[in-house]
Structures are given as C-alpha cells and as structure tokens.
Amino acid sequence: MESLVPLxxxxxxxxxxxxxxxxxxxxxxxxxxxxxxxxxxxxxGKSTLIKIMSGVVxxxxxxxxxxxxxxxxxxxxxxxxxxxxxxxxxxxxxxxxSVADNIVASNPPGRFGLIDRKAQRRLAEAALARAGGEDIxxxxxxxxxxxxxxxxxxxxxxxxxxxxxxxLDEATSALAAADVTRVFDVLKRLKxxxxxxxxISHRMHEIAELADDCTVFRNGRRIATYEAGxxxxxxxxxxxxGREYSHVFPPKPAAPVAGAFVLEARNLGxxxxxxxxxxxxxxxxxxxxxxxxxxxQRELLLALFGVLRGISGQVLIDGxxxxxxxxxxxxxxxxxxxxxxxxxxxxxxxxxxxxxxxLSFATLSELAHGGIIDRDAERDAVDEMIELLGIKTxxxxxxxxxxxxxxxxxxxxxxxxxxxxxIILLNDxxxxxxxxxxxxxxxxxxxxxxxxxxxVLYSTDYDELIGCCDTVLVLYDGTVKRTLRGADITERAxxxxxxxxxxxxxxxxRNAMVAE
Amino acid sequence: xxxxxxxxxxxxxxxxxxxxFIAMFVFYVANHPxxxxxxxxxxxxxxxxxxxxxxxxxTLVVLTAGIDLSVGMIFILCNCVASYVVSGxxxxxxxxxxxxxxxxxxxxxINAMIVIFGRLQPIVTTIATGAVYFGIALWIRPFPGSSPxxxxxxxxxxTGKIFDVVPTSFVVLLGVVLLLWLPFQGSVIGRxxxxxxSSEQAAYMSGMPVxxxxxxxxxxxxxxxxxxxxxxxxxxxxxxASLANxxxxxxxxxxxxxxGGVSLFGGRGSAIGAIFGALAFRAIGDLLFVFDVEPLWQPxxxxxxxxxxxxxxxxxxxxxxxxxxxxx
Numbered sequence: 001m002e003s004l005v006p007l008x009x010x011x012x013x014x015x016x017x018x019x020x021x022x023x024x025x026x027x028x029x030x031x032x033x034x035x036x037x038x039x040x041x042x043x044x045g046k047s048t049l050i051k052i053m054s055g056v057v058x059x060x061x062x063x064x065x066x067x068x069x070x071x072x073x074x075x076x077x078x079x080x081x082x083x084x085x086x087x088x089x090x091x092x093x094x095x096x097x098s099v100a101d102n103i104v105a106s107n108p109p110g111r112f113g114l115i116d117r118k119a120q121r122r123l124a125e126a127a128l129a130r131a132g133g134e135d136i137x138x139x140x141x142x143x144x145x146x147x148x149x150x151x152x153x154x155x156x157x158x159x160x161x162x163x164x165x166x167x168l169d170e171a172t173s174a175l176a177a178a179d180v181t182r183v184f185d186v187l188k189r190l191k192x193x194x195x196x197x198x199x200i201s202h203r204m205h206e207i208a209e210l211a212d213d214c215t216v217f218r219n220g221r222r223i224a225t226y227e228a229g230x231x232x233x234x235x236x237x238x239x240x241x242g243r244e245y246s247h248v249f250p251p252k253p254a255a256p257v258a259g260a261f262v263l264e265a266r267n268l269g270x271x272x273x274x275x276x277x278x279x280x281x282x283x284x285x286x287x288x289x290x291x292x293x294x295x296x297q298r299e300l301l302l303a304l305f306g307v308l309r310g311i312s313g314q315v316l317i318d319g320x321x322x323x324x325x326x327x328x329x330x331x332x333x334x335x336x337x338x339x340x341x342x343x344x345x346x347x348x349x350x351x352x353x354x355x356x357x358x359l360s361f362a363t364l365s366e367l368a369h370g371g372i373i374d375r376d377a378e379r380d381a382v383d384e385m386i387e388l389l390g391i392k393t394x395x396x397x398x399x400x401x402x403x404x405x406x407x408x409x410x411x412x413x414x415x416x417x418x419x420x421x422x423i424i425l426l427n428d429x430x431x432x433x434x435x436x437x438x439x440x441x442x443x444x445x446x447x448x449x450x451x452x453x454x455x456v457l458y459s460t461d462y463d464e465l466i467g468c469c470d471t472v473l474v475l476y477d478g479t480v481k482r483t484l485r486g487a488d489i490t491e492r493a494x495x496x497x498x499x500x501x502x503x504x505x506x507x508x509x510r511n512a513m514v515a516e
Numbered sequence: 517x518x519x520x521x522x523x524x525x526x527x528x529x530x531x532x533x534x535x536x537f538i539a540m541f542v543f544y545v546a547n548h549p550x551x552x553x554x555x556x557x558x559x560x561x562x563x564x565x566x567x568x569x570x571x572x573x574x575t576l577v578v579l580t581a582g583i584d585l586s587v588g589m590i591f592i593l594c595n596c597v598a599s600y601v602v603s604g605x606x607x608x609x610x611x612x613x614x615x616x617x618x619x620x621x622x623x624x625x626i627n628a629m630i631v632i633f634g635r636l637q638p639i640v641t642t643i644a645t646g647a648v649y650f651g652i653a654l655w656i657r658p659f660p661g662s663s664p665x666x667x668x669x670x671x672x673x674x675t676g677k678i679f680d681v682v683p684t685s686f687v688v689l690l691g692v693v694l695l696l697w698l699p700f701q702g703s704v705i706g707r708x709x710x711x712x713x714s715s716e717q718a719a720y721m722s723g724m725p726v727x728x729x730x731x732x733x734x735x736x737x738x739x740x741x742x743x744x745x746x747x748x749x750x751x752x753x754x755x756x757a758s759l760a761n762x763x764x765x766x767x768x769x770x771x772x773x774x775x776g777g778v779s780l781f782g783g784r785g786s787a788i789g790a791i792f793g794a795l796a797f798r799a800i801g802d803l804l805f806v807f808d809v810e811p812l813w814q815p816x817x818x819x820x821x822x823x824x825x826x827x828x829x830x831x832x833x834x835x836x837x838x839x840x841x842x843x844x
Contacts, residue, residue, distance in 0.1 A: 056721075077723030092721035096714035096783035098522070101707060106723035113703045139522035 005068060007032040007196045008053075008084070008165050013062030015048050015220075022048040023220045026062070030165055035187070035197040037207045037228065040217035041240050041292075041462065041495055046200055049217070050169050053198075054086035055079035080106060083164030087154045087171040095143035100124035102142055103157045123160060131156035132182035148175050155183060159190075166190065167198040172206065184210060202292045204233055204499050216240060233501050241491050248439050249467030250446040256486065257285045257470060260319060262454040263337075263423050265304065267313035273299045275479045277313070279471075281423070281454040286445065288469030288489075289458040291498045296478035297458040298342065301425045304456070305339040306330045317423075331362060331419060338362075338416035342427035342458075348412035351401035355393050356382050358400045358411055363418045385414040390440060406437030413444070424448065426457045430464060442468055462494045476500050529777015530789035536775070537792045540799035547806045554681050560795075560802065561683035562675055562751060567794040568689055569744035570765050571772035572697070573737040575790040578773050580733045581713040581782025582631065582638030586646030587741050588766030590623045592757060593649045594745025596657035599755025602670065602746070603663040609670055617742045623649055624738020628731045646766070653757040660756035662749075671750035685747065689791065692743065696736075697787045705732045713782025771822050772797050797822075 006029035015023040023045045030036055040046050051057045053064070055073030063070050066082055073079040079086070093102050100120050109119040124138040133152035142150060151171060158166060168187075172180050187210060191197055201207055207214065211228040216239045223239050231239075261280030268277040274296050281287045289297040303311050306324035314321050317335050324330045330337040341348045349358050359382045360367055367378045382396055389410045393403055400411055409429060416424070426445075430438045445468055449455055459465050465472050472489050474481045474497040481497050496502065524531070541560070545552045570591055577584040594616050601612030623645070630641045674684050700706040708729035711719035720726050744765075749755060770780075776793025778785025800818050809817075 075723070076721055080723055088721070092718045094711045094714045094718045094722065094783075097707070097711060098526075102722070105707075105711065105719075108704055108707065110704070113705060114699060115702050115704060115707065117702070137518070137522065139519060139526075141522075141525070 006030055006065075007067065009065040009068075010049075010053070011063050011065070013049070013052060013059045013064070015052060015057065015060050021220050023052070023059075026217070026220070026222050028215060028222065029225075030196045030198055031213075032164075032196050033191055033194045034212040035191055035199050035210050037199045037201070037211035037214045038217065039207070039214055039236060039240065041498075044217040044240070045220035046217055047169070048220070050086060050167055050198070050200070053079070053165075054084055054167060077106065080161050083162065084167070085158045085161045085163035085165070086167040086169065087151075087158050088169055093142045093150055093153060093157075096141065098139050098141055099128075099136055099145075099153055100138035102153060103127050103138075103160055105157070106161065124156075127156040127160045128152075130159050130186065132179070132186055148179060151175055152179065152183075155186070159186075163195055165196045165198065167200075169200045170202070172201060172203070180206070202499055204236075204501055233499075234496075237492060237495050237499070237501070240495055248442075250443050252446075252470060253284070253450075257282050259283055261316070262318060263304070263456070264316040264319070265300075265313065266316065268300070268303060268315070269312040270299060270303050270308050270310065273478050274303060275477075277473075277475075277478075277480055279473055279480065279483070281456055283422070283452045283454050284449050285471065286449050286455045286457055286469045288465040288472035289456065289475060290462070290465050290472045290484075290494050291475035291481065293460055295475040295498075297475055298427060299478075300475070301339060301427050301456065301458060304330075304425060305337060331421070336419070336422035338419060338421035338424050340412055340416060340424070340426045340429050342429075342431065348415075349400045349408060352399055354397045355386075355391075355400055355403070355411065356396035359385060359396075359415050359418065362415050366419070381418055385418055388417075389414050389444065410437065410441075413441075417448075422453060424453050424455045426455070426459075428458055428460055430459065430461065462491050465489065465494060466491060474498060527786070529779075529784070530786050530792065533776040533789045533792035533796060537796040537799060540796055540803060544799055544803050544806055547803075549806075554677055554683075557686075558677055558683040560798070561686040561689075563802075564795040564798045565685040565689050566744050566747055566751075567765065567768055567772055567798055568791040569692070569740050569747065570769045571776065571790040571794040572692070572787040573740035573744070574769035574773050575776070575778050575785065575787040576709070576733040576737040576740070577638065578770075578778055578780060579709050579713045579782055579785065580730050581716070582730075582733075583770070583780070584627065584642050584734070584737055585639060585766055586623070586627060586642040586649055587737065587769055588762040588764065589646040589649040589653070590620055590738055590741040591745045591748065591765050592762040593623065593653040594620050594742040595748045596653040596755035596757055598746050598749040599657065599662040599666065601663075602749060603665045603667050609667045613670075613746060616746055617739050620738040620740070620742020620745070621735050622738070623741075624734040624736070625731070627738070628734035631734070632727050632730050646762075650757065650759060650762055653755075653762075657755045657757050660754050662754040666753060668753055671753060674747070675750050688747075692740070693788060693791070696740075700732075700736065701786070705729055709733045710783050714784070768797060769794075771818075775822060 008030040010026060010028040013023055013026045026045065026049060028049065038046050038049070048057070052059045055076045055078050064072065071082060073082065094105065103124040104120050108115045109123060110116040121138055128134055128136055128138065131152055133149070133156055136145070136149055136152060142153065155171060172183060175183065187197060199207065199210055208228070213225060214228050215225040216223045216236065218240060259282045262283050264280040266278050269275055277300060279287065289300065291297065299308065302308050304315060306326045306329055315324060316322065322335065324335065327339070329335070356378070360378050363381065364373060367374050367381065386393065386396070391410045391414065392407050400408060403411065413429065430441060445455065445457070457468060466489050469489060470486070472484045472494065474484065474494065476498065481500065484493055545556060548556055550556055570587055573587050574584055597619055598612065598616045601615055602609055603612065627642055627645055630636055630645070631638050674688060676684050678684055678687060705725065705728060708719065708724045708726065709732065711722070711724050712726055712729050716726060772794035773790045774780065774793070775797055776785065776789035776791070778790055797818065800821050801814055804814050804817060
C-alpha cells in the first residue's frame with residue numbers, strides 16, 4: 001500500500017496576495033494510503049496551500065506533480081477530475097438544493113443532460129451511508145439543516161467524486177464527538193483503500209489519532225515534516241512559534257489598571273456558538289480575545305454590539321445590567337460603544353460613497369440640527385479626524401474605495417472615534433494592512449486606552465495580542481479556555497491554549513494564570 | 517416514507533399560488549352572469565396565457581438571482597415582427613413563427629452575454645437592452661397594423677377551442693410546461709440555474725456550469741417571451757409597438773413571479789407557480805369586472821392583493837437570530 005513515489009507532490013510553491021506573502025517555496029509530498037496532517041497557526045499558509053492544490057487559486061511559481069507527471073488546475077472542477085477533492089472549511093453546499101442534488105452536484109447521473117432522479121437518490125443514499133450520515137434525508141433542503149449535518153453532507157459528497165487525494169480542511173470543526181468517531185472510521189477505511197488523506201485540524205488529539213505524517217507550516221514556509229508520534233505536543237508548538245518580530249508596540253502601563261468594570265459580561269451565551277462567557281473591561285484597559293479563528297470571537301463582539309438575537313446571560317455597563325437591542329442602541333451616549341468590524345468592505349464602509357460621508361455616518365445625529373446636516377461642523381470634525389489618524393486621501397470627496405487597505409481601515413476607525421466612544425470593540429482590525437499602518441494603529445490604540453476607553457481587541461495575530469493587551473481571553477469552542485494576564489501572555493501560552501493543550505509548567509509560571 | 521413531506525415543502529410556493537388562483541377563479545365563475553361555460557374559460561385562458569408566458573420567461577432569469585426588465589419589450593418586439601412574418605402559406609407561416617422564436621432567443625442571448633461577460637447587473641443591462649428592443653419594434657411598426665396576407669387561420673386555431681370545450685391557448689401552455697419546463701427543470705443545466713441563484717460561489721466550487729446555466733436561462737426566457745408575443749399577435753391580428761403594454765407586462769411578470777412563490781433572491785420556485793401567479797393576478801382584474809367595480813379601482817385592488825401575498829413570504833425573517841443575516 002505504501003509506496004516510495006509520492007502520489008502527489010508540490011515543489012517550490014509560492015503565492016502572494018497583494019504585498020502579503022502567503023506561501024514561500026513550499027514543498028509537500030502526499031503518499032497513497034497515508035494520512036498527512038498539516039499544522040500551523042493562523043495565517044501560516046495552510047489555506048493557501050490547499051486552495052492551490054484544489055484549483056481555487058493559481059500559484060505564482062512552483063509545480064505540482066501527480067503520479068510523477070506535472071499538472072495544473074485552472075478551476076476546482078479540473079482538480080476534482082484529477083482525483084483531488086477538497087472538503088472546504090467554508091462550506092460549498094448550495095442552500096436551496098436538496099441533499100441529494102448537492103451530493104451529485106458536480107456529476108449528476110443521467111443521459112442527454114437529463115438527471116435520473118432515481119439513480120441520484122440511490123447514489124446519495126449510498127454516499128450518506130458511506131460517510132456515516134444515514135440519518136440525513138436525501139430530499140431535505142440543505143438550508144434547513146444544522147451545520148454539523150451539512151459537514152457530513154460535504155464529506156459524503158467528496159466520497160462520490162472517487163478521490164485519490166482527499167483534503168479535509170477543518171472538516172470536523174462543527175461535528176459532535178459521536179460524528180467525529182464515525183467520520184474517523186470512514187477515513188481509516190479510505191486510508192486502507194489506498195486514498196491519500198490530507199488532514200488539517202486544530203484539534204491535536206484528532207491529529208494524534210489519525211495522522212501518519214505531519215508537516216508544520218509557519219509564515220508561509222514549510223518548517224518541518226516528521227512521522228507522527230515522533231515529536232511531543234510541546235515540540236510541535238515550539239515549531240509553530242517564531243514568527244518574525246516585525247512590530248513595534250508602545251509601552252504598556254507599568255501597573256495594572258484598577259477601577260470598576262465599564263463593560264462586563266456575565267455568563268453570556270448564544271445558540272451553540274457561545275457558552276457561559278464572563279469577563280470585564282476597565283477604563284484604560286485593553287482586553288484581547290485570542291484563540292484560533294472561528295472559536296466564537298466574532299460572535300462575542302456581535303453579541304455585545306446588539307446584533308445577535310436570543311442572547312442568554314447579562315451585559316453590564318458601568319455595573320448596571322443593560323439590554324442592547326441593536327447597533328444603534330449600542331452607540332447611544334448612555335452606552336457609547338463602537339465596533340470596528342472585520343470585513344471593512346461590507347460592514348464598515350460604503351465604498352462608493354465619499355470619504356467625508358463615510359466618516360460622518362455614525363455621527364450624523366450629533367452633526368445635524370433639526371435633521372439638517374451642519375456642513376461646517378461636519379467639515380471640521382472630518383478634517384480633525386483625517387489629521388489625527390494621518391489618513392492619506394486625495395481630498396474628502398473621493399470614494400472610500402479608492403483608498404489603500406490600510407487607509408480604509410483607518411477610515412473605519414476614525415468614523416467611530418468621531419463619536420468619542422467609551423467602549424471600543426475591534427474585530428481583527430489589522431488584517432491585510434501594512435506594517436507601517438499597523439504601528440500607527442498600535443500607538444493609537446494605547447492612546448485611546450490612556451484617554452480612558454475600554455477596549456476589546458480580537459486579533460488573529462498573536463504578536464498583536466502580546467504587544468497590545470493587558471489581559472487576553474483565549475477562546476476555544478465558544479468558551480473561555482483561560483484568561484492570561486500581564487507577563488503570562490506569551491506566544492507559547494497563546495498557541496498551546498488555542499490548541500487546547502495545557503502549556504508546560506516552567507515556561508510561564510502556572511500559578512499566575514487565572515483559571516476561568 | 518416521509519418523502520411526500522419534502523415534495524410538499526418544495527412545492528409550497530407553487531401550491532399556494534394554485535390555491536389562490538382556484539379560490540379566485542371559483543369566486544369569479546360563481547359570480548359571472550354566464551356561469552362556468554367554455555366561453556368564459558376561453559376568455560380567461562386567452563388573457564392569462566400572455567402573462568403566463570411572460571411570467572415564465574421572467575421566472576427563468578429570477579431563478580438565477582437576476583431580473584429581466586426587457587422581457588416585456590422582447591414580447592412587444594416579437595409581436596411587431598410576427599405581424600409581418602406570420603403570413604402567407606402554411607410553410608411561410610411556420611418559418612415565420614420559428615423566426616420569431618429565434619428572435620426571442622437572440623434577444624435573451626444578448627442580455628446573457630452582457631450580464632455574463634460584461635459583468636453588468638441584470639437590472640441595468642435589461643433596462644438598456646429593453647429600450648433598444650422597443651426602439652426596434654417602434655422602427656419596424658410605427659403604426660399598429662399587420663401584413664396584408666396575415667395568416668388569420670393559425671391565429672384563430674391557436675386562440676379557439678378544441679372540440680368546442682378546451683381552450684387551445686391553454687393546451688399550448690400545457691405543452692410548454694410538459695415539453696420545455698419539466699425537462700429543463702430535470703436537466704443538469706436546469707439544476708445549475710437553481711444553484712447559481714442560490715449561491716453562485718458554491719455552484720462554482722461544486723464545479724457546476726455556471727455560465728452556461730445563466731446563458732440558458734436568458735435564452736429560454738427570450739424564447740418564452742417571444743411565444744407570448746406570438747400569442748398577442750394571434751389575439752389582435754396585428755402588431756403594435758405599445759410602450760405602455762411593454763412596461764405593464766414587464767412589471768406584471770414580476771408580480772406574477774412573486775405571487776407564484778418564486779424568490780426574487782433566486783434559487784427557489786417554479787415556472788408552474790409563476791403560471792398560477794399570472795392567472796391569479798389576471799383573475800383579480802376579472803373579479804372587479806364581474807362585480808362591476810369602476811376600472812379606476814383595479815390597480816389599487818391588485819396592489820393590495822399583491823402586498824398581502826408578498827408579506828406572507830417574508831414571515832420567516834422573524835426567526836433570524838443574527839441580525840446581519842437579514843441583509844444577505
């Protein structure tokens with residue numbers, strides 16, 4: 001079953017997105033009948049690697065070999081045809097089609113372009129049975145099914161494509177333990193059938209159970225490939241650490257900030273995505289949210305900002321319980337909250353509208369008298385902000401979309417600063433902006449905190465959490481795994497906790513960590 | 517077996533439209549002075565079939581999450597062209613009819629090309645092309661009229677009754693559903709049309725023929741609008757470049773589509789629902805006629821019924837837990 005010639009090989013693959021190097025000279029060998037696990041923290045280049053393998057994006061350089069022959073995939077369909085099938089983290093199911101329709105989507109049974117529904121039904125049932133999802137009715141619409149069932153359908157669908165290389169990108173992240181067991185049985189069977197599996201997961205125990213080989217990525221480079229079980233968890237964490245320390249952070253306050261909480265959450269919960277989250281932020285304090293992407297950080301910020309319905313638990317402002325029903329209520333003076341969203345293009349800016357209009361949107365009620373916008377007051381306020389944040393723009397009348405990414409992000413921040421918020425929530429604000437702007441941003445963040453703002457910062461960049469935050473909550477699976485304070489906020493602790501491993505004693509004094 | 521539950525759920529929009537239509541039709545016939553006679557049914561069928569064909573055309577584009585504002589103009593253009601070419605012998609008439617259908621397909625293809633390759637929004641594209649199609653119609657038929665040897669035999673045959681009972685136009689509509697729509701819905705391309713409307717990204721990632729699906733939807737839509745234009749010619753024996761008619765049919769087709777349970781967000785619904793939607797929408801007007809209500813009230817009444825029907829469709833929004841999803 002095992003062979004010396006790799007089934008699929010990637011050589012010297014590089015990829016840039018704009019100015020960001022996502023992958024640099026990456027190599028990978030995938031062998032038939034083995035499970036190869038890919039490890040790496042957020043932004044290490046794992047997703048890019050997979051996207052290149054499965055034909056979603058084209059590499060800038062490097063080559064791919066299947067059975068020793070060079071191949072290239074212009075689109076996902078071509079990769080599928082070659083036997084490389086990926087189960088994506090972002091689900092690729094079509095919501096308004098039935099389960100069976102989705103399972104056979106890429107290659108429906110039938111003749112002359114007409115689909116044979118009976119054959120389709122049989123195929124779908126067989127595929128669901130193979131994937132261990134017999135409980136799913138093939139005629140149900142995908143949109144009516146919960147996330148865990150959809151993931152089972154994704155797996156079933158991948159199996160109908162007769163994969164030679166099957167890529168699972170966080171394919172078990174939404175599954176309950178019972179489903180994971182069933183999926184693992186399926187994967188082990190596939191492995192025995194000689195299929196090569198590429199497995200990406202942040203759950204270390206899953207990798208320990210399943211993987212034969214492991215490869216660690218960091219900063220878009222392959223760091224090491226080793227046989228599973230030959231390295232301890234902490235050695236693995238060690239390999240994942242060590243990104244270039246390219247950021248300069250302003251000094252933190254010498255003594256921990258004292259005083260009462262401005263914003264406090266008690267036992268906050270929302271559907272299955274948030275569970276029993278409690279924390280508090282004082283004036284002048286920067287609280288970070290850590291953990292891997294998608295562990296509930298975004299939902300937590302949206303919950304605080306009044307976007308989510310049906311929240312359990314309590315939110316307190318200045319010690320008094322409040323019920324925040326909408327972003328409009330959250331920004332009202334009594335609460336004074338602002339959220340810098342993660343996706344500035346859709347949730348933060350109206351790209352076609354002018355810089356001036358974008359800046360004054362959140363503040364219009366203050367700038368207007370009797371419903372009429374005071375143009376002079378608006379201009380003064382806008383000019384002040386542009387100067388304060390050093391936004392580089394060709395005048396205030398140009399569309400926001402014409403600014404660079406970093407300046408767009410400043411615009412979003414400036415828009416909310418104009419309201420002089422007391423509580424600032426930031427959702428991965430430095431994603432995709434250049435280093436220079438990032439540094440200005442860190443200075444600004446500390447300046448705002450020193451001026452008395454209570455700040456909650458979610459970042460996928462661990463350096464940022466270490467450099468900017470007074471306290472960091474590490475989230476895992478919608479709950480606070482642990483709260484780190486002061487000197488305990490280390491890269492090792494952050495990565496270990498994010499992977500749900502306990503950090504080694506001695507590296508950071510354990511007694512100083514506050515268990516939550 | 518619980519399959520019927522899923523069938524039912526999938527056809528809910530269509531069945532609702534059918535129920536609305538039956539209720540209105542029964543009400544209409546019961547109050548009609550002549551009662552349930554072949555002639556009354558024929559009138560209803562002939563009036564309904566025009567909007568039904570145009571609504572089917574609209575459905576195809578709406579299923580891809582687009583909208584076709586040129587559909588009424590294709591309808592009018594084909595009416596004007598048909599008034600010239602549906603003439604002479606059986607052979608020339610057949611060629612003429614085929615030519616009109618091909619013209620509809622061409623109009624749809626032009627829309628599709630601009631939307632797919634020009635990446636313009638369907639709404640803007642079809643406003644512009646609609647104006648062009650109407651301009652051509654006005655150019656070739658500045659005054660209402662028809663060819664001197666217009667073939668009125670075929671017109672009479674297709675708007676009359678079979679065995680003095682069943683309206684022919686209705687049979688033609690049934691034929692379109694059985695021979696065109698149902699096979700299309702069961703085809704790979706048809707499914708891709710639904711997939712594109714539901715989530716274009718997911719459809720692409722699933723390796724479905726995204727572009728071909730859009731192209732097929734617009735072309736088929738053009739052909740159905742052309743069929744509507746032919747029928748208009750058969751009823752009136754003439755062609756008329758009427759701007760009011762073109763606009764009315766465009767807007768009514770959207771109303772019929774919504775009434776027929778087709779989601780304007782794409783991916784959900786059926787052309788059969790749109791047919792019932794069209795017939796129901798027509799029936800609203802007929803009801804007022806039977807009750808001798810002033811014609812001035814008709815738009816108001818039609819509007820209120822439409823509003824009611826649409827509100828039922830959006831009731832699900834009350835269940836949304838993340839308010840950001842309200843905007844997607």
